[in-house]
Amino acid sequence: MIPIRHLAGKEVALFGLGGSGLVTARALEAGGARVDVWDDNEASVAAAEEQGLAAIDLRDVDMTRYAALVVAPGVPLTHPTPHWSVVRAQEAGIPVIGDVELFVNEREAVCPEAPFVAITGTNGKSTTTALISHVLKECGMDVQMGGNIGRPVLDLEGFSEDRVYVVEVSSYQIDLAPSLAPDIGVMMNLSPDHLDRHGSMENYASIKERLVKAARLAVVGVDDEFSAAIAQRRAESGEPIELISCHEPVEFGVYAADGKVIEVFDEEQVVVADLSSSNTLRGSHNGQNASAAVAVCAALGLELDEIAGALAKFPGLAHRLKLVAEAGKVLFVNDSKATNAEAAAHALAAFDRIYWIAGGRPKAGGISSLKAYFPKIVKAYLIGEAAEEFEQELSGSVEAHKFGSLDMAVEAAARDAARDKSKEAVVLLSPACASFDQFKSFEVRGDAFESAAVAAAQMLNGEGAR
Structure with missing residues (x-):
């Protein structure tokens, strides 16, 4: 404490x-x-x-x-x-x-030299926070991780100039921390979220901008309009900034392309890591997460080859596109944290032969925004309150069936995936819905999926042995 x-x-x-x-x-x-x-x-x-x-x-x-x-x-x-x-x-x-303001002021009072990294954004901030912490720990640094990611920031170990604090910060926490000024501030991306709390997208974005505006070094994504504008204002101020992207090369900073993470420095490009074969950092969104981690860890003094080695060992974050079981060519992936269509899109983009488990308590807009990914879905297994609605939205594009429980959906998806003739088939829980119709939280839903996935994998492995 x-x-x-x-x-x-x-x-x-x-x-x-x-x-x-x-x-x-x-x-x-x-x-x-x-x-x-x-x-x-x-x-x-x-x-x-x-x-x-x-x-x-x-x-x-x-x-x-x-x-x-x-x-x-x-x-x-x-x-x-x-x-x-x-x-x-x-x-x-x-x-x-709020508690982050107390943390900031106490650090300033007793140990301002304690390295402090703060991460925010609409999507990806938890994975990025965990990834930065993982890389630093793998490279021998004393790391304390907390904030919005789960462990309260004041529950971390006491300040030391040899201890790095990696803190995920939500817009709510930024709003309650007027003195927030990290050594490195990371802005991942921005899309409409929590507007009932902040009133407008413009106000939401301005609150998020406070974190990087006051940082000694800003690491800012440029893949959306609001974040790109924040990056431009920071660059025009003359204060240090590193750009990150998962869509296109950057003039300075780190970007991801074709599964590779590339650092740009003095007009030279260096491939830091190849994520194309990673089971825990698949998808372009994880390219952005890894780019942010590379930028932060390099700024904290780590060598690029050290960072690359640590990235390869990242175990993934629970309930976020995490491989939880395998049975031959069949992978079982838990993405229970995908509680809306935008989050589910990242998972659907990461795989090619998908046996998709979706549904729960629906969010506004349903899954209409995911139509571009329907060709990747071999079959859908629908659960919860959204099952009827999702079945109608998938009609004519994806074969879909409704199930009364998650266990039943996992078993059916596993058997169908095992018959797939491709090199890889993925049983994917990425619900695009809240969990509250059937489960207390997305974590409980994810744990239930993992248990069912392990049982299904054992079933398939046993049938294969016979």
């Missing part, structure tokens, strides 16, 4: 008692602050009290007594309307911040 000592002796209000909220409260207390906590959920308040935290209804207290209000990332600041706790803090004239 990182004790927040720069607020020692002060009173702090905290709203939001999920996992990161509880960690934040303990970090503040460990640093010597007095913390009052609250949540709209009575059970969360009771659980916090059982852990010894001081719970007080922030609607009934004089907010001017506090040095700050710390809120969970999900607490709205502006849209659709500000949360009541935010309104009370603003009326009292105290700052509203």
